[in-house]
Amino acid sequence: MSDDRSFEELQRELEEIVARLERGDVPVDEAIALFRRGEEVYKACVERLQSAELRIEELAPPEAST
């Protein structure tokens, strides 16, 4: 799944999907679609956690304004 959202946003989507499913008022077709989407998001989250390597960027110190 190509998704350039942050890990936190993905995680939040997963939480929302689960919360909707747990409320139990979605039609069954939609429930199945939500479940599939949830599985995808879960896999994307885990992939991010496992494959990532810390990126380091150096910011040039800005000139002080004095």
Added chain:
Amino acid sequence: MPKVEHLLYGDRKVFTVSSFNRGVGLHLGRLPNLWVEGEVTELRRNPAWANVFLTLKDPKTAATLAVTIARRTYERLDLDLDEGETVHVAGRAELFEQKAVLAFRATTIERLGIGGHLLALEHLKRKLAAEGLFAPERKRRLPRAPRAVGILTGVEAAARGDLVATIAARFPPTAVVICETRVQGKGAAESIVSALAALAAHPDVDVVVLSRGGGSFEDLLPFSDEAVVRAVAGSPVPIVSAVGHEQDTPLCDLAADARAATPTAAAALVVPSADELEAALRATRRRLGAGVRAQLDRSRGRVERQGERLRSAPPLLLERRRSALDHAGARLQALSPLATLARGYAIVRSDGEALRDAASVRAGDALQVQLASGSLGARVDKVLP
């Protein structure tokens, strides 16, 4: 020494430049002795000069004041002043009359000691607290999983390595954006303010760690500078202050959204642990599965209940119809003449017409009499109208 005298051109009083300067000088000379606080800049001394010259600067407004002090007096003070140091200078205003240049003639200079700094800090702290800069409701929640962590650190600082290593170990999906800057001495406060702004302006930075190892009271002073404290409080992204050691409380600690005693603790505040996150994700996934199963179970149950109602519908319908039919039969029965005949009445007909009036027949006419069971043929014997 020239007196303040004027010339008269008719009615006009006119002063010479010397007289005017002298007058102003005398006037200034009546001002009292007092203390002035400022930062030392442009310190100039020369063994051949009778005086030492320096400029005092107000760090907030950049206003300046020229100061002179007798070289011997200055040498006796044995201060070894550096530029940027905050001092208190005692003396009075004085005019260099030859050029009408104002200077502050100092009789003594004192370096602002720890006591003075503490007083100034306490004063600033009360002022900023009164403005609400340290109020708990101003503190923002730190992001759970930032896209990038901004790190403001001294040049070649050891704290930087600890921070980066801990972040890398806990939560590798994030990025760190490091800005090395001057964190102590002259100009440090301005550098910190600029570096903070640069980090906060970075598009991915969701949180900034102010990182500074331990140091002397004076070394940590820039982190209590008013401009720095205001920049921390007003930062568009949340800030974690990890400045000095546990016992130090620079004012930026109070204005920050969270404080950490060590770089490692700061790292633990700004990024989650990937291991804990994975465990949490697995738990969420279990809820996902359970949620969809529960939903399917509910749907199946509903379908089964509907099937049952569907199957039980036809017998019920027949039953209802039969009972309605029975009811109609009973009502029909009640209206039937046969029921009346059963109670002993008879129908008398003449030529097939039911008789209602005795006058419509004559004696000798044939009649048919219908009983509940069977009928009789009969003749009229007598008519009694």
